[in-house]
Amino acid sequence: MKTYHDLRELLNRIDHRGYPAYKDTAGSYQFETYVLSIDHVQGDPFAAPSRVSIHVSGKNAGFPSDLFQEKHKRIALQDYLIRKFSKEVETFTFKAKGSGKSGLMSVSRCGQEILERTGCEIQPDGGVIIRMEIGFPANGRTINSRELIKILFEFLPGCVKKSMFYESLDKKSVQKNAELAEDQKFIRTQLSRLGLTAFVANGSVLPRESGVSDRPMKKAVPFQSPKSLEVTLELPNLGAVTGMGIRQGITLVAGGGYHGKSTLLKALELGVYNHIAGDGREYVITDDTAVKIRAEDGRSIKHTDISMFINNLPNKKDTVRFCTENASGSTSQAANVVEAMEAGAQTLLIDEDTSATNFMIRDELMQRVVNRDSEPITPFIDRVQELYEKYGISTVLVAGSSGSYFHKADCIIQMNHYLPKDITESARKEAEAFPIPSEKAPASQKPSFDRVVKTDQSFRKNDRIKMKTQGKDSILINRDTIDLRYVEQLTDTEQLVTLGHLTTYGQLHLFDGKKSLSETVEELLRLLDKKGLAAVCKGNYVPGGLAMVRKQEIFACLNRYRSLKI
Numbered sequence: 205m206k207t208y209h210d211l212r213e214l215l216n217r218i219d220h221r222g223y224p225a226y227k228d229t230a231g232s233y234q235f236e237t238y239v240l241s242i243d244h245v246q247g248d249p250f251a252a253p254s255r256v257s258i259h260v261s262g263k264n265a266g267f268p269s270d271l272f273q274e275k276h277k278r279i280a281l282q283d284y285l286i287r288k289f290s291k292e293v294e295t296f297t298f299k300a301k302g303s304g305k306s307g308l309m310s311v312s313r314c315g316q317e318i319l320e321r322t323g324c325e326i327q328p329d330g331g332v333i334i335r336m337e338i339g340f341p342a343n344g345r346t347i348n349s350r351e352l353i354k355i356l357f358e359f360l361p362g363c364v365k366k367s368m369f370y371e372s373l374d375k376k377s378v379q380k381n382a383e384l385a386e387d388q389k390f391i392r393t394q395l396s397r398l399g400l401t402a403f404v405a406n407g408s409v410l411p412r413e414s415g416v417s418d419r420p421m422k423k424a425v426p427f428q429s430p431k432s433l434e435v436t437l438e439l440p441n442l443g444a445v446t447g448m449g450i451r452q453g454i455t456l457v458a459g460g461g462y463h464g465k466s467t468l469l470k471a472l473e474l475g476v477y478n479h480i481a482g483d484g485r486e487y488v489i490t491d492d493t494a495v496k497i498r499a500e501d502g503r504s505i506k507h508t509d510i511s512m513f514i515n516n517l518p519n520k521k522d523t524v525r526f527c528t529e530n531a532s533g534s535t536s537q538a539a540n541v542v543e544a545m546e547a548g549a550q551t552l553l554i555d556e557d558t559s560a561t562n563f564m565i566r567d568e569l570m571q572r573v574v575n576r577d578s579e580p581i582t583p584f585i586d587r588v589q590e591l592y593e594k595y596g597i598s599t600v601l602v603a604g605s606s607g608s609y610f611h612k613a614d615c616i617i618q619m620n621h622y623l624p625k626d627i628t629e630s631a632r633k634e635a636e637a638f639p640i641p642s643e644k645a646p647a648s649q650k651p652s653f654d655r656v657v658k659t660d661q662s663f664r665k666n667d668r669i670k671m672k673t674q675g676k677d678s679i680l681i682n683r684d685t686i687d688l689r690y691v692e693q694l695t696d697t698e699q700l701v702t703l704g705h706l707t708t709y710g711q712l713h714l715f716d717g718k719k720s721l722s723e724t725v726e727e728l729l730r731l732l733d734k735k736g737l738a739a740v741c742k743g744n745y746v747p748g749g750l751a752m753v754r755k756q757e758i759f760a761c762l763n764r765y766r767s768l769k770i
């Protein structure tokens with residue numbers, strides 16, 4: 205293997221040459237305690253920065269195997285290391301100067317959730333890889349390799365030394381990080397045993413600092429479960445933790461405006477992920493198949509069977525294989541429910557703030573005036589019990605303005621000054637005075653999930669596929685935009701990059717006119733499981749910048765992909 209001497213020599217040689225001469229630096233170089241790989245060199249100083257990875261062998265990194273052998277601890281350690289590395293690198297970015305992206309040094313920007321990422325990988329033998337971006341410096345388009353020497357020989361070695369070796373880390377804090385992961389996993393595995401869809405520990409801080417900051421709100425009212433819903437779990441590390449157990453079935457969150465209903469629901473939505481220490485939601489754990497359901501006017505729908513909610517449309521449109529390029533509030537929300545069922549959701553999370561009213565309820569007067577035959581919509585309220593009884597799908601529903609669901613709910617929680625109260629008994633009693641009209645919706649057929657995805661020849665013929673993402677909003681594949689703004693459980697821009705790669709991979713290798721959409725997704729999941737995130741990327745190196753997604757979001761992405769041939 206070439207060494208750092210070779211690299212330094214090469215860099216000295218190409219100084220002042222045209223930018224393309226940087227291409228010669230691609231390759232791996234042995235440094236004293238690690239290997240530096242220049243995986244991809246940018247074409248010019250304004251293009252996407254170069255991709256560089258740092259490999260520390262298991263022996264040199266020295267992490268005890270207990271910290272990374274089990275998957276959940278490995279992911280937690282990877283997360284810890286990349287955050288540490290990121291902090292170190294931040295102080296050096298753009299310290300080397302030049303035009304365009306010259307001097308940029310960056311790794312994944314992690315939020316409050318702990319995700320598996322290609323940015324940091326711990327190998328089975330304890331080897332650690334960090335994948336980062338570096339803007340190779342230039343003046344105009346003339347190489348300034350002295351600045352790159354600064355980055356690679358002064359800045360980077362310090363960052364590596366401080367964050368990739370067990371010896372240089374705060375061992376207590378590394379251990380705590382692993383213990384938290386273990387406790388979170390424990391709660392997650394206990395949920396179904398206890399018949400719960402979610403657990404919210406007492407003392408949790410649910411609200412966020414602001415609309416643009418996901419950090420915990422300072423001086424928030426800490427969460428405190430009502431006595432009747434309290435569950436105590438004996439965590440392997442932290443010991444006994446008490447909190448609110450949301451039972452399987454139908455849970456209604458009622459309460460006045462501004463009393464913290466949506467904040468609770470939001471925390472449940474993100475409880476499908478683990479959170480970092482200090483977040484306030486470390487012990488808010490939700491069934492990890494849970495899907496947020498909302499209205500999404502304007503989305504496309506491709507042959508989704510929404511007949512359990514919508515039938516006999518005035519234009520005679522088929523609702524068993526319902527298609528539209530521009531869904532209404534109710535049809536979009538119906539499709540979101542059925543597609544969540546297809547994606548294996550065992551819990552639905554719904555906020556009336558973001559729901560289509562006509563999808564959620566029909567009040568008594570309306571039922572009297574407009575009879576069932578002339579109303580295509582069977583509202584969710586008429587299906588919510590069926591969903592649980594027939595399919596085991598629980599619902600947690602926030603409703604502040606309509607009391608209709610009081611009749612259906614197994615548990616009614618009132619948020620009052622940010623504190624939950626169990627009002628199941630009293631609300632039920634009140635509801636008895638307002639009986640619901642007896643007319644019951646006829647039972648529904650199990651939706652059919654037999655949609656088959658056809659091959660799109662334009663992808664197979666042409667391997668120059670353009671894929672780009674725009675924050676957490678959308679993915680661009682060639683000319684197609686997949687709008688994911690309302691897939692609210694996508695929490696990181698890197699997840700969209702992964703979805704973009706998965707979708708193109710599907711186009712290139714999986715969509716064959718035989719497999720159903722769910723079989724296709726299962727195949728993608730098997731691939732991810734076997735080979736990790738890198739499995740779906742082309743090219744001969746693994747790029748940083750990808751984060752793991754759930755099955756539910758893969759479905760959500762494909763379901764919103766307008767040029768998918770179904």
Ligand code: ADP
Pocket residue numbers: 410411412421423424425426427459460461462463464465466467468619622
């Ligand atoms: P609702 O959905 O009941 O109308 P929200 O959940 O939107 O209420 O909360 C209203 C406001 O109260 C938000 O600005 C939120 O940040 C804040 N908030 C929520 N929970 C708490 C809490 N536990 N402590 C302090 N403020 C909170």
Ligand code: MG
Pocket residue numbers: 465466467557
């Ligand atoms: Mg609200």
